Amino acid sequence: MERQQRGFTLIELMIVVAIIGILAAIAIPQYQNYVARSEVSSALATLKSLQTPAELAVQEGDTPSAASDLGLSDSAVQNGEITSVTGFDTDTPSIVFTFDDEGNFQGSTITLTRQSEDDGTGGGWRCTTNIDNEDVVPDSCDITTS
Incomplete structure (x- = not known):
């Protein structure tokens, strides 16, 4: 009488656990990098939302002193603040x-x-950051060491 095989052998289970471990070792750092990039992108989007009202203030000669003067409420900002x-x-x-x-x-x-109109840039806005990880900083933003 032949015996039917039931379930998995120990080696098969160990192979599955090893494969899951390898996939997790690759996925977790990629996920952390994704989260970091999204934090920076969110902050830059917040700043970019103020660029047009700020340019209007420059053109009209206004002198706003806070983000609320440019139309941004404090509750709209996530993971930081306009300081x-x-x-x-x-x-x-x-x-x-x-x-x-x-x-x-x-x-x-x-x-x-905002760049001065006298320096040849035409008065455009320049993004700079002191985040030293160029993998998470968008290409439109320059990394400074200060």
């Missing part, structure tokens, strides 16, 4: 986003600065 809206009485106004003390970029900043 500085300055220089609107000069040729180079800037808006600074600072990350919360929680998360991947504790205390790091992203800054949008």
Whole structure:
């Protein structure tokens, strides 16, 4: 009388566990990188939403001193805050986003600065950040060491 095979052998189960371990070792770092990129993109999107009202303020000669002066409520900002809206009485106004003390970029900043029309850039806005991981910083934003 032949015996029917029932269930899996120990080696088959060990192979499945090894494959799951390898997949997890690849997936977890990729997921963490994805989360970091999304945090930076969210912060940059918040700043970009202020770019048009800020440009309008420059053109009209207004001097806003807070993000709320540009139409952004504090509850609309996630994973950080707009910590500085300055220089609107000069040729180079800037808006600074600072990350919360929680998360991947504790205390790091992203800054949008309007370029002077005299320097040949035509008065466009320049993005700079002190986040030193170029894998998560968008190409449109320059990394500074300061």
